[in-house]
Amino acid sequence: MARAATTSDAFNAVAEPRRREILELLAFGERSVGDLVLKLGLEQPSVSKHLGVLRRVGLVRARRHGRRILYKANPEGIRPLHAWTKTFERLWEHQLLRVKERAEEKPRQVERE
Amino acid sequence: MARAATTSDAFNAVAEPRRREILELLAFGERSVGDLVLKLGLEQPSVSKHLGVLRRVGLVRARRHGRRILYKANPEGIRPLHAWTKTFERLWEHQLLRVKERAEEKPRQVERE
């Protein structure tokens, strides 16, 4: 089998760098598709397709305004990612502490293997 | 072109659910490959390949111990993901506040379009 579908969840959706760029732009507020096209330098269909993926996994919301369609980030969709990564927070804090400890103590003990 | 390579960065690496499972298991401490195989119910080559991806992007560290090879999570590798998602934290906090406000005030104003 191939990789899981991007439409399946937010993790896959943000694995694509362009989609992260889009989310970063939409974090400042609403933007039309054409606006994003200008900012990103991508083809309009590409942007629309990326927005489609982001919308399907709930990372952005869209509303029509005249001829334009305005997109905005739905930060709630990013929360699960944040929560998952946060479970490792205590680990890297612990890791940093160990590094600091080693730097302060004398190098008596040699790492085995 | 196709999707970006999983070996390219941590975002792609954790997009795969199995790899997230592996990281969650390795968060508790070192584990051998065979141990992970038992816990995950996957084929040994699959686990080895996932570990290879995680190792290449710096999400896990490995050391040989006799015949076994022990893997552990390298939480530092997850920090960039956490940092990226955290930039949206103020947004969902703001969003939650707005939801709360709306729930408390009388529904006088109608959302346009």
Place this chain on the structure above:
DNA sequence: TTGACATATTCCTATGTAGGAATATATAGT
């Protein structure tokens, strides 16, 4: 060195998908 155990790697194939080109849909203005 031979054999058993533990892990990695190679080869193969099916599949999801990003991007490009062309086209379809929708809206506003005249």
Place this chain on the structure above:
DNA sequence: ACTATATATTCCTACATAGGAATATGTCAA
């Protein structure tokens, strides 16, 4: 109704890759 504008969708193709099977590599013990 017609036209221009804005966005979405469809079709196509190249390609990365997940998993399976088979094999290779590495390590210990006798």
